[in-house]
Amino acid sequence: xxxxxxxxxxxxxxxxxxLLIGPVNFKIPDGSCLALTGPSGAGKxxxxxxxxxxxxxxxxxxxxxxSREKVPAPQWRKHVxxxxxxxxxxxxxxxxxxxxxxxxxxxxxxxxxxxxxxxxEVSRLSTGERHRLAxxxxxxxxPEVLMLDEPTSMLDQKTESAVEDLLRHEIGQGLxxxxxxxxxxxxxxxxxxxxxLENGRLSEVxxxxxxxx
Amino acid sequence: MTGYITLNYWDxxxxxxxxxxxxxVSLGLHLGLERKLxxxxxxxxxxxxxxxxxxxxxxxxxxxxxxxxxxxFMLLFAGREAWARQENRLRGWWGYGIGTSAMxxxxxxxxxxxxxxxxxxxxxxxxxxxxxxxxxxLGNTMTGISLALDSLHRSILREQRxxxxxxxxxxxxxxxxxxxxxxxxxxxxxxxxxxxxATGVVSLPGxxxxxxxxxxxxxxxxxxxxxxxxxxxxxxxxxxxxATLASFLRLTDxxxxxxxxxxxxxxxxx
Numbered sequence: 001x002x003x004x005x006x007x008x009x010x011x012x013x014x015x016x017x018x019l020l021i022g023p024v025n026f027k028i029p030d031g032s033c034l035a036l037t038g039p040s041g042a043g044k045x046x047x048x049x050x051x052x053x054x055x056x057x058x059x060x061x062x063x064x065x066x067s068r069e070k071v072p073a074p075q076w077r078k079h080v081x082x083x084x085x086x087x088x089x090x091x092x093x094x095x096x097x098x099x100x101x102x103x104x105x106x107x108x109x110x111x112x113x114x115x116x117x118x119x120x121e122v123s124r125l126s127t128g129e130r131h132r133l134a135x136x137x138x139x140x141x142x143p144e145v146l147m148l149d150e151p152t153s154m155l156d157q158k159t160e161s162a163v164e165d166l167l168r169h170e171i172g173q174g175l176x177x178x179x180x181x182x183x184x185x186x187x188x189x190x191x192x193x194x195x196x197l198e199n200g201r202l203s204e205v206x207x208x209x210x211x212x213x
Numbered sequence: 214m215t216g217y218i219t220l221n222y223w224d225x226x227x228x229x230x231x232x233x234x235x236x237x238v239s240l241g242l243h244l245g246l247e248r249k250l251x252x253x254x255x256x257x258x259x260x261x262x263x264x265x266x267x268x269x270x271x272x273x274x275x276x277x278x279x280x281x282x283x284x285x286f287m288l289l290f291a292g293r294e295a296w297a298r299q300e301n302r303l304r305g306w307w308g309y310g311i312g313t314s315a316m317x318x319x320x321x322x323x324x325x326x327x328x329x330x331x332x333x334x335x336x337x338x339x340x341x342x343x344x345x346x347x348x349x350x351l352g353n354t355m356t357g358i359s360l361a362l363d364s365l366h367r368s369i370l371r372e373q374r375x376x377x378x379x380x381x382x383x384x385x386x387x388x389x390x391x392x393x394x395x396x397x398x399x400x401x402x403x404x405x406x407x408x409x410x411a412t413g414v415v416s417l418p419g420x421x422x423x424x425x426x427x428x429x430x431x432x433x434x435x436x437x438x439x440x441x442x443x444x445x446x447x448x449x450x451x452x453x454x455x456a457t458l459a460s461f462l463r464l465t466d467x468x469x470x471x472x473x474x475x476x477x478x479x480x481x482x483x
Contacts, residue, residue: 052381053468053470054377054380054381054470054471055470056466056468056470072469073380073468073469073470074380074383074384074385074469075383077380077381077382077383078382078383081381081382082381083381084374084377084378084381086374087374087378088374088375088376088377088378088379089375089378090372090375090376090378090379090389090392134378137382138381138382140382141382141383
């Protein structure tokens with residue numbers, strides 16, 4: 001909850017509006033994690049898509065180095081990444097989806113996958129494996145901010161804590177996270193602050209607030 | 214022309230015996246096709262008789278304006294047909310407009326080149342040449358465009374997640390959709406390529422056969438057929454390319470987003 005006074009804001013979102021959501025304002029300090037929760041259907045995923053400009057929306061957003069309205073959308077999305085709840089794959093082989101497959105191969109054990117997985121076919125992967133690979137793929141761009149939509153919902157406990165360790169390591173390296181989660185324990189383990197989205201409005205709540213089932 | 218053998222109406226009645234035999238087979242084997250067969254046959258006869266009368270009148274009138282009007286009607290009808298053949302169409306006037314405009318541009322360019330530079334009938338707009346040529350050009354361009362757009366729209370709906378995964382990693386819309394644009398263009402070109410490849414070996418094109426039957430020297434008929442094939446290639450290529458690019462631009466925007474909600478089937482991600 002306590003923010004260092006010298007905090008630099010890594011992501012700042014001003015008056016963002018999309019469909020019934022917003023206007024929404026928030027800031028994520030450099031190298032910190034903001035968790036976002038709220039009832040199902042409140043539009044958490046819609047908000048994330050709007051921030052990366054994947055759907056039409058109004059409002060402004062900027063990171064420390066770029067302002068969304070001043071750069072082409074592809075460039076903005078390299079600074080602010082989004083890992084959607086369901087990953088997308090466009091080629092047959094796993095390695096074709098990576099910019100630097102050999103470098104990323106070394107990180108596979110971090111998410112409890114064998115290094116050989118880089119040479120597999122996508123069709124062979126389970127949903128959970130796809131999701132972990134998609135996380136590594138999103139990190140390849142070394143974004144300033146990464147937004148994760150329920151990153152561990154389809155993982156078992158052991159894999160979940162491996163992924164959380166990886167995320168904690170990335171936060172330590174200066175990555176800022178915006179984490180959408182339904183798991184009440186995850187904000188306690190990872191986040192500095194917790195926001196609640198309901199009826200299109202965003203409010204800060206104490207970490208540990210339970211999500212109604 | 215060395216003249217041709219005219220048919221009298223009894224010849225047609227006798228030829229219809231084969232169709233009646235088909236109907237009998239259908240009745241005997243309970244295929245349930247006899248009704249459809251009869252309706253299709255009657256439609257075919259009525260439509261062809263009408264078009265024969267229409268063409269005869271048009272040739273007799275020899276008016277450039279009426280010829281243009283008929284060409285316009287053919288274009289609008291082809292546009293509707295190209296629209297109707299797609300499963301997921303662009304909403305609103307875009308759905309009709311993109312295919313029809315692409316056909317109008319490609320078809321007009323090619324027919325003008327054909328009439329003014331290549332065939333050069335006198336007068337150049339003579340309906341005897343302009344209308345059948347325009348019809349063939351439109352028909353093929355229409356097939357190409359409807360196949361290409363159908364493929365593009367289908368893959369944008371079906372592969373939305375794969376395309377957006379690339380957009381999210383910072384790919385441009387062109388990079389993210391390249392394979393689907395390729396597939397769409399390929400399916401638009403395929404019928405033409407296939408028909409060119411099979412021509413003369415597997416099938417004798419109808420136009421050439423018609424000319425030969427009406428007494429034209431086969432080598433002359435072949436020259437006409439090659440010309441027509443090349444014209445069809447030009448118009449189909451141009452039309453397919455224009456329609457596919459225009460439709461892709463409509464389905465994306467300047468912020469490199471996918472806009473599948475602009476297709477007929479509403480799709481909103483929550």
